[in-house]
Amino acid sequence: MSDQDRLLDHEYDGIQEFDNPLPGWWVYVFWASIIYSGFYWMYYEVGIGPTVHEEYGMEAVAVMDLLAEKYADLEVTEQAIAEKMADSTFMNGMSTIFKKKCATCHHTSGRGDACPNLTDDFWVHGGDLMQIYTTIRDGVAGKEMKSWQAELGPLKMLGMAAYVGTLRGKNVNGGRAPEGIKYDIKIIKPPEITAPPAGTKK
Numbered sequence: 001m002s003d004q005d006r007l008l009d010h011e012y013d014g015i016q017e018f019d020n021p022l023p024g025w026w027v028y029v030f031w032a033s034i035i036y037s038g039f040y041w042m043y044y045e046v047g048i049g050p051t052v053h054e055e056y057g058m059e060a061v062a063v064m065d066l067l068a069e070k071y072a073d074l075e076v077t078e079q080a081i082a083e084k085m086a087d088s089t090f091m092n093g094m095s096t097i098f099k100k101k102c103a104t105c106h107h108t109s110g111r112g113d114a115c116p117n118l119t120d121d122f123w124v125h126g127g128d129l130m131q132i133y134t135t136i137r138d139g140v141a142g143k144e145m146k147s148w149q150a151e152l153g154p155l156k157m158l159g160m161a162a163y164v165g166t167l168r169g170k171n172v173n174g175g176r177a178p179e180g181i182k183y184d185i186k187i188i189k190p191p192e193i194t195a196p197p198a199g200t201k202k
């Protein structure tokens with residue numbers, strides 16, 4: 001076909017238009033990206049791939065690992081834990097660790113199954129942030145709850161206490177029956193654990 005053959009039959013003020021096909025390479029890239037998006041969607045939404053939220057959490061954990069040395073002799077106080085509760089990036093990282101290390105016994109939601117419910121107002125070993133930190137650090141002798149000192153180190157144990165702090169009083173449905181003493185928890189408004197801030201790339 002010559003160019004003349006593909007000239008469209010309309011004309012505006014003497015201006016005529018060609019109907020040129022898109023270049024071959026462009027069409028291939030177009031189809032390839034559509035096929036790729038199918039696999040991408042299957043991996044992240046249906047299959048084994050992490051959600052954006054989980055990936056963000058893993059990155060937050062990686063940052064914590066980088067900072068671990070700096071915080072080796074971190075001073076843990078009620079105030080320091082409370083501050084972390086309000087840090088949603090930090091809490092995202094901690095929710096990832098909680099799911100990996102604590103959920104087998106306390107359930108992903110923290111409502112407990114075979115082990116205590118961390119979402120109610122009742123605490124066997126104390127519901128203040130420092131008491132929760134101490135339970136995590138020292139574990140409970142003779143019980144399945146071990147000391148997390150060696151595995152998590154001070155910064156992550158502090159973060160974990162803060163994360164458990166955000167679970168307190170949520171009373172997740174289907175939770176294990178209350179045990180211990182009722183604490184009147186001065187709830188420091190827990191941050192919403194949400195997707196990464198806008199602009200975060202996959």
Ligand code: HEC
Nearest residue numbers: 101102105115116123124125126132135140143144145160
């Ligand atoms: C192998 C099971 C297991 C794992 C894993 C585990 N826990 Fe526990 N946890 C327990 C048991 C059992 C108790 C109750 C101990 C008792 O009866 O006094 C407990 C108690 C607790 C308590 C005290 C609850 C209260 O009422 O005072 C806290 C806080 C806690 N765990 C946090 C965590 C965190 C945070 C992690 C993850 C880093 C974790 N646990 C991992 C079994 C586990």
